[in-house]
Amino acid sequence: MVDLSGNGAVSPGHTRHGQGSGNTGKKTSKKSRTKRGKRGRKRRNKKNIRNNKTPPPYFPPEAEEGNIEYKLKLVNPTQYRFEHLATQLKWRLQEGRGEAVYQIGVEDNGLLVGLSEADMRASLKTLKRMAEKVGADITLLREREVDYDLDRNTRKIAEVLVRKVPDDQQFLDLRVAVLGNVDSGKSTLLGVLTQGELDNGRGRARLNLFRHLHEIQTGRTSSISFEILGFNSKGEVVNYSESRTAEQICESSSKMITFIDLAGHHKYLKTTIFGLTSYCPDFAMLVVSANTGIAGTTREHLGLAMALKVPIFIVVSKVDLCSRGTVERTVRQLERLLKQPGCNKIPLMVSGADDAVTAAQQFTQSECITPIFTLSSVSGESLELLKVFLNILPPLSNSKEQEELMQQLTEFQVDEIYSVPDVGTVVGGTLYSGVCREGERLVVGPTDEGRFLRLKVGSIQRNRSACRVLRAGQAATLALGSFDRSLLRKGMVMVSPKMNPTICCQFEAAIVLLFHAKTFRRGSQVTVHVGNVRQTATVECLHGKDELRTGERAVVRFCFIKHPEYLRLGAKLLFREGVTKGIGHVTRLLPPSQNHDQNQNQDQNQQEH
Numbered sequence: 001m002v003d004l005s006g007n008g009a010v011s012p013g014h015t016r017h018g019q020g021s022g023n024t025g026k027k028t029s030k031k032s033r034t035k036r037g038k039r040g041r042k043r044r045n046k047k048n049i050r051n052n053k054t055p056p057p058y059f060p061p062e063a064e065e066g067n068i069e070y071k072l073k074l075v076n077p078t079q080y081r082f083e084h085l086a087t088q089l090k091w092r093l094q095e096g097r098g099e100a101v102y103q104i105g106v107e108d109n110g111l112l113v114g115l116s117e118a119d120m121r122a123s124l125k126t127l128k129r130m131a132e133k134v135g136a137d138i139t140l141l142r143e144r145e146v147d148y149d150l151d152r153n154t155r156k157i158a159e160v161l162v163r164k165v166p167d168d169q170q171f172l173d174l175r176v177a178v179l180g181n182v183d184s185g186k187s188t189l190l191g192v193l194t195q196g197e198l199d200n201g202r203g204r205a206r207l208n209l210f211r212h213l214h215e216i217q218t219g220r221t222s223s224i225s226f227e228i229l230g231f232n233s234k235g236e237v238v239n240y241s242e243s244r245t246a247e248q249i250c251e252s253s254s255k256m257i258t259f260i261d262l263a264g265h266h267k268y269l270k271t272t273i274f275g276l277t278s279y280c281p282d283f284a285m286l287v288v289s290a291n292t293g294i295a296g297t298t299r300e301h302l303g304l305a306m307a308l309k310v311p312i313f314i315v316v317s318k319v320d321l322c323s324r325g326t327v328e329r330t331v332r333q334l335e336r337l338l339k340q341p342g343c344n345k346i347p348l349m350v351s352g353a354d355d356a357v358t359a360a361q362q363f364t365q366s367e368c369i370t371p372i373f374t375l376s377s378v379s380g381e382s383l384e385l386l387k388v389f390l391n392i393l394p395p396l397s398n399s400k401e402q403e404e405l406m407q408q409l410t411e412f413q414v415d416e417i418y419s420v421p422d423v424g425t426v427v428g429g430t431l432y433s434g435v436c437r438e439g440e441r442l443v444v445g446p447t448d449e450g451r452f453l454r455l456k457v458g459s460i461q462r463n464r465s466a467c468r469v470l471r472a473g474q475a476a477t478l479a480l481g482s483f484d485r486s487l488l489r490k491g492m493v494m495v496s497p498k499m500n501p502t503i504c505c506q507f508e509a510a511i512v513l514l515f516h517a518k519t520f521r522r523g524s525q526v527t528v529h530v531g532n533v534r535q536t537a538t539v540e541c542l543h544g545k546d547e548l549r550t551g552e553r554a555v556v557r558f559c560f561i562k563h564p565e566y567l568r569l570g571a572k573l574l575f576r577e578g579v580t581k582g583i584g585h586v587t588r589l590l591p592p593s594q595n596h597d598q599n600q601n602q603d604q605n606q607q608e609h
């Protein structure tokens with residue numbers, strides 16, 4: 001974890017990278033800075049110092065990769081240049097998996113030059129035409145005046161989000177796990193966001209959600225724990241407020257936030273852990289009630305998300321119920337907790353729309369930044385800021401990483417199993433790698449005997465809408481027709497027959513014991529969570545130690561007690577038994593015992609690193 005000792009809370013105007021700060025010339029990527037930029041900057045600085053003005057503000061120089069493009073101006077381009085600009089936009093959109101950010105009035109070297117009102121209007125008009133040309137829409141995120149000025153006219157820079165209009169269910173899908181103590185207002189907030197109706201303080205919004213859940217349970221959907229909030233290409237909310245169905249929401253959305261609702265399961269830490277390890281959330285939203293502050297499971301949930309390296313943002317709810325002073329006390333309490341050496345986070349208070357934009361950008365650039373929202377699901381206060389944030393929140397992986405995952409062999413993690421009338425067996429889960437199409441032949445396993453069984457994928461649905469091609473990272477339900485449901489269990493994988501899945505009964509992991517009550521030694525039994533795998537395992541041996549105490553590290557050999565599992569080397573692992581807790585990662589997979597069919601595993605040893 002990055003050491004930030006000594007760092008206090010930052011206001012959005014003072015970011016680590018200087019991006020969006022409008023602040024000093026703090027630079028990040030020295031490599032890509034051009035000599036021309038440096039010289040120009042020096043000259044202007046000298047001139048400003050002579051004129052007794054503050055030096056001009058900079059962004060970091062434009063990066064060649066990624067989805068952010070700087071444009072000084074886009075006034076009346078020739079047809080030839082327009083075509084070039086449109087192609088460039090297409091490429092930036094690809095980099096951002098359907099989203100790009102244009103900074104207008106900014107030189108490639110990051111200098112915030114600014115444009116006159118007329119030039120800015122003309123540039124935005126051109127950008128809109130470019131977007132139309134490539135099937136996208138634009139949203140003006142913010143306009144700011146540049147106070148550094150060589151003449152007397154006001155100059156502005158504009159930050160514009162360009163988003164592709166959805167086609168063929170290929171919307172950008174971000175998963176957010178919702179954490180928080182009992183009654184902190186998680187379900188209510190989800191109800192308000194996804195149904196578009198405020199709460200009455202007595203659980204009305206939550207009831208709406210239940211109606212929807214019921215509908216989902218009786219319908220044919222992936223999982224009861226998923227709630228969806230869409231944004232269209234113009235950045236407008238698409239939810240159930242206009243009595244839309246899930247299908248319609250998917251159809252009209254360019255971006256989908258899927259909340260993994262762990263509410264109602266607060267007593268069951270096991271389920272919360274499963275939600276975090278198995279559903280691969282991109283982010284976690286920790287809801288804290290303003291009037292109770294850090295209470296109950298708040299600390300534990302924060303610790304879990306951090307241990308699993310899921311970036312967290314915090315929502316302080318119910319601000320309508322208490323005084324400003326109480327809200328501030330809760331925020332201060334959170335800031336103290338976040339800044340503790342174990343957390344090393346930088347809290348970032350979001351108090352306005354500008355902050356929300358900065359928070360969304362900074363959040364994915366630095367693993368330390370933790371945005372904090374203070375809102376009410378009853379009065380609706382500051383709810384808009386959370387929506388702005390969710391609308392802009394970029395995906396963590398870029399198109400290149402996504403492309404690489406898609407090139408790999410198909411691997412689908414089975415998280416849920418259903419029997420649906422007229423359809424047959426249906427599995428819900430996430431495609432970890434590759435692509436999956438209707439009619440694809442895969443193998444599923446491991447069974448208790450360590451085998452993989454052949455099957456054929458029928459129809460595929462994402463959020464209850466038919467989908468022809470499933471791509472790596474997407475969650476979906478797959479119909480398996482008459483495949484015997486009793487042969488399946490959660491934690492299995494469906495993979496390409498070309499793959500040699502690394503299954504094992506015994507494995508080694510480098511672990512750190514976070515907390516223990518009884519001694520942790522050979523013979524101890526714990527529940528191990530690795531991705532969607534959850535099984536009791538016995539500690540077979542601790543390398544070089546007899547027992548382990550809180551805070552100590554060791555390489556431990558575990559043995560699953562029931563059946564072999566498919567594990568990946570390097571996978572994150574979390575284990576617990578009562579108050580005993582630990583984290584680590586898988587370092588070695590041991591060949592399955594002789595009683596297990598080894599058809600798929602001859603090369604096991606070769607795969608150990």
Ligand SMILES: Nc1nc2c(ncn2[C@@H]2O[C@H](COP(=O)(O)OP(=O)(O)OP(=O)(O)O)[C@@H](O)[C@H]2O)c(=O)[nH]1
Pocket residue numbers: 180181182183184185186187188189199200201202203204206263264265266317318319320321375376377378379
């Ligand atoms: N006044 C006020 N009440 C709220 C707000 N948010 C939630 N509530 C109320 O708080 C109660 C609990 O909210 P829930 O959404 O059920 O809390 P939860 O965190 O989902 O609870 P579990 O599912 O049990 O973990 C409900 O009666 C809500 O009406 C808010 O912003 N203001």
